[in-house]
Amino acid sequence: MTNVAINETHRQQTAQLDVPPRLLMGPGPSNAHPRVLQALGMRQVGHLDPCFIELMNEVQSLLKYAWQTENPTTIPVSATGSAAMEATLANTVEPGDVVLVGVNGYFGHRMMDMAGRYGADVRRIDKPWGEVFSLDELKAGLEEHRPKVLGLVHAETSTGACQPLEGVGDLCREYDCLLLADTVTSLGGLPLFLDEWGVDMAYSGSQKCLSCPPGISPFTLGARAVEKLNQREKKVPNWYLDMSMVGKYWGSERTYHHTAPINMIYGFREALRLIAEEGLAERWARHQTNAELMWEGLASLGMECYVERQHRLPSLITVRIPDGVDGKAITQQFLKDFNIEIGNGLGELAGKAWRIGLMGFNSRPENVHMVLDAFKYTLNR
Amino acid sequence: MTNVAINETHRQQTAQLDVPPRLLMGPGPSNAHPRVLQALGMRQVGHLDPCFIELMNEVQSLLKYAWQTENPTTIPVSATGSAAMEATLANTVEPGDVVLVGVNGYFGHRMMDMAGRYGADVRRIDKPWGEVFSLDELKAGLEEHRPKVLGLVHAETSTGACQPLEGVGDLCREYDCLLLADTVTSLGGLPLFLDEWGVDMAYSGSQKCLSCPPGISPFTLGARAVEKLNQREKKVPNWYLDMSMVGKYWGSERTYHHTAPINMIYGFREALRLIAEEGLAERWARHQTNAELMWEGLASLGMECYVERQHRLPSLITVRIPDGVDGKAITQQFLKDFNIEIGNGLGELAGKAWRIGLMGFNSRPENVHMVLDAFKYTLNR
Numbered sequence A, B: 001m002t003n004v005a006i007n008e009t010h011r012q013q014t015a016q017l018d019v020p021p022r023l024l025m026g027p028g029p030s031n032a033h034p035r036v037l038q039a040l041g042m043r044q045v046g047h048l049d050p051c052f053i054e055l056m057n058e059v060q061s062l063l064k065y066a067w068q069t070e071n072p073t074t075i076p077v078s079a080t081g082s083a084a085m086e087a088t089l090a091n092t093v094e095p096g097d098v099v100l101v102g103v104n105g106y107f108g109h110r111m112m113d114m115a116g117r118y119g120a121d122v123r124r125i126d127k128p129w130g131e132v133f134s135l136d137e138l139k140a141g142l143e144e145h146r147p148k149v150l151g152l153v154h155a156e157t158s159t160g161a162c163q164p165l166e167g168v169g170d171l172c173r174e175y176d177c178l179l180l181a182d183t184v185t186s187l188g189g190l191p192l193f194l195d196e197w198g199v200d201m202a203y204s205g206s207q208k209c210l211s212c213p214p215g216i217s218p219f220t221l222g223a224r225a226v227e228k229l230n231q232r233e234k235k236v237p238n239w240y241l242d243m244s245m246v247g248k249y250w251g252s253e254r255t256y257h258h259t260a261p262i263n264m265i266y267g268f269r270e271a272l273r274l275i276a277e278e279g280l281a282e283r284w285a286r287h288q289t290n291a292e293l294m295w296e297g298l299a300s301l302g303m304e305c306y307v308e309r310q311h312r313l314p315s316l317i318t319v320r321i322p323d324g325v326d327g328k329a330i331t332q333q334f335l336k337d338f339n340i341e342i343g344n345g346l347g348e349l350a351g352k353a354w355r356i357g358l359m360g361f362n363s364r365p366e367n368v369h370m371v372l373d374a375f376k377y378t379l380n381r
Helices: A034-040 A050-067 A081-092 A106-117 A135-145 A168-174 A223-230 A243-250 A262-278 A280-300 A327-338 A365-378 B034-040 B050-067 B081-092 B106-117 B135-145 B168-174 B223-230 B243-250 B262-278 B280-300 B327-338 B365-378
Strands: A073-077 A098-103 A121-126 A149-153 A178-182 A201-203 A217-221 A316-320 A353-357 B073-077 B098-103 B121-126 B149-153 B178-182 B201-203 B217-221 B316-320 B353-357
Touching: A034 A262, A034 B034, A050 A073, A050 A217, A050 A262, A073 A081, A073 A243, A073 A262, A081 A106, A081 A149, A081 A178, A081 A201, A081 A217, A081 A223, A081 A243, A098 A106, A098 A135, A106 A121, A106 A149, A106 A178, A121 A135, A135 A149, A135 A168, A149 A168, A168 A178, A178 A223, A217 A223, A223 A243, A262 A280, A262 B262, A280 A316, A280 A365, A327 A353, A327 A365, B034 B262, B050 B073, B050 B217, B050 B262, B073 B081, B073 B243, B073 B262, B081 B106, B081 B149, B081 B178, B081 B201, B081 B217, B081 B223, B081 B243, B098 B106, B098 B135, B106 B121, B106 B149, B106 B178, B121 B135, B135 B149, B135 B168, B149 B168, B168 B178, B178 B223, B217 B223, B223 B243, B262 B280, B280 B316, B280 B365, B327 B353, B327 B365
Parallel strands: A098 A121, A098 A149, A149 A178, A178 A201, B098 B121, B098 B149, B149 B178, B178 B201
Antiparallel strands: A073 A217, A201 A217, A316 A353, B073 B217, B201 B217, B316 B353
C-alpha cells in the first residue's frame, strides 16, 4: 500500500470515557434532560432519509411554538449558538450597512465584533453592565444612527439582565430597521413572543434553557429579514451559514447543502418535545418560581444580586462576591466538594460576581437548595 | 408575567423517537460505532471543566495519530465537515490571493465557491469526473497560475477517485504555495500521511470513515499555514471559524471562545480511540480488503466501477447504473426492502452511477455481501 512508516507517537492509550457527575448550575451548558441524552444515542439514518425529513418538520414546528413565531425560516443551525448569532448578521448585513448594537454586557461586544467582520458600519449605545435600555433610549439611538439593524441581547448571560423587548419592534419599523434579538438564555425559560414583539431575527443556544447539549442552535428570520437577504447584491460571504442555501435543505426542496448533525437533531427534537409537553406557560412559571426561591435564599444568606429585581433573568442570576472573598477559590471548592459548577464573572463582572444558572431541566427546587447549602458551607454562613 | 396569549398552533403532538434500523452504505453518514453512540449519551461537564480539558488533550493527540501529523493546530471544528473546509480557506485566504483548485468532482466546485466568498482570485484546473491529476499536470497549473493556495480533494466523495498526494507538497514548496487537502472520505480509511506528503492544511468529516455522527469535524493547519494566518492584514472575516481565537481555546490558554459541543466531542474521542486500538495499518488493510471483495462481487454481477482500479477509493465506490435501469428506483427499493441506504450520483454522475460507502465500522464483509445480495435481487441478476 505505501512505504511510509506509521508514526506511533500520538497513538495514546486512553481510558474508557468517564466524567464526574457534575450539577451544571453555571451560565451553560446546563445538564441535558436524561431523555435528550438517550435520544442522542439513537441509531442513525441518512440526512435525506424520508423518516428524517419527517423529524425535521417536527423540529421546525416545535421550535416555532417555543419561540412563538410563524416564521417559515425557523431552523436549527448545525453548530453552537455563536454560529447562529453570526448567521443572523452574515445573511442580512451588507458592507456599509449601519448596525447599531445595544451594549450592556459581554455579548453586545461579540455582536459588534461579528457585524464588523461583515463590513458593517458598527455603532453602539451603552448602558452599564447589568442595566437595560428604555424605549426612549432606544428611540434616541435609532434617531441618531438610523441603522439598518438594531441588535439587542434579550437575556445577557454575562450580567443576568433581561432587556424588555415589548414595543421595540414597532419602534424599529418606524425607523425602517430590522430588530435582532439574542435569546440564548431566554428561549424556553422566560416569556418570549418573537412575532408579537416584532423581532425580525433571533438566535439561541441548545445548552441553556432547552436542556440539550451544545452543538446545534435555534435560528429564525422573519419576512423583513428574508427580504433583505433576497435583495443582497453579492453572495453571503459565509458559505456554511448562507441561508439562501441552508434554507433549501430545511425548505420544501430538501436540497443537500451540508450533512445535518443527525444525532444532535434527535436530541434537539426531544428537548423541544419536552417544552411542548410541559407547556410554555407552565415552564416559564417554573423558572420564575425557582428563581424567586433562589433570590430569597441568597438574601437570607446576606448575599446580594447584581441586577435590580424588575430586570432580573430567572434563568441566570448574578450574585455579588462578598468583600474579601476570592470568587474563583469558591467556584473551585464548589466543584471539588459538591460537584457543582457555578460560573465566574465574565468581562466587567470578572472578580465581582458569580453566575448561577437555573435553566430548563436544572430549574428545580432541590438544585436551588443544594447551591444555597454549598454557599453556606464554603462561605461559613 | 405577560398579557400576551400563547399561540398553541405549533405545539405539535409527536411520537417518541424511533427510526428504522438503516444500514448506511452510501456516501455518508455511515453508521456510527455502537461505542460512539454510547459515548454521546454520557452526562455532561462544563466546557472549561478540568476533566474536559484532559479529554480535549486526548482528542488532539489521537487526531494527530489518525492524520499522521505533528501540527499543534489539530482540532475538531464545532460543526460539520463543510465548516472545517470553509475554515481552511477563511483563515488563510486574503482578498486577491490566487487560489487554484483541482476540479474533478463536486467538492472541487464547493472549494471554489467558498474561496470566492473570501475574495480569492479563484482559478481552476480540470480533469473529467472520476479521473485524477498527475504531478506534471499539477506542476503546469502552478507554473501558469502561481497560486498562494492549491486545493485538492484527496478522496472525491462524488466520484470515488483517490488523488495521489505524494510529491505534491514538495511541488507546492517549490512554488511557495500552500497545499490544502480535502480528506473527508479518506481519514481513517486509507493511507494518509499529512506531514510526509507536505500537506499544509486539511479537513475531514466525522461521519465517514471515523464512524461518528456528523456535527464535528477534523481540522489542521501546518506551520506555513499558521504563518499566513498570523500575517493577515485584517481579521478573519468569519468569527466562528477564526482560528486565531478558536486556537486559544484548544491551545494552552483554554480561553473561552464558543461553547464546545461537549457530547459530540465525547463521541469523537471514542471514534478516535477505536482507530488507535485497531491501528492505522490494520484499519487501512481492512478497508482495502473489503473494497476488493466488493469490486469482485460487483464484477461477478456484471457491474462496472466508474473509476479505474488504480485510483479507486476503498471507502467510496461508484458503480455504473446499467443501461435501462432507473437508478433512483433501485436506491428506493434498497431502502424499502432491505433497510439499506446507498447513494445516488451527485452532479455529473447523477443518473449515471450509484455511490456505495464502505466506511469505518461499516467496512465489514457481511455488509459487502448484503449489498451484493440486494443488487442481485433488485436487478434480477
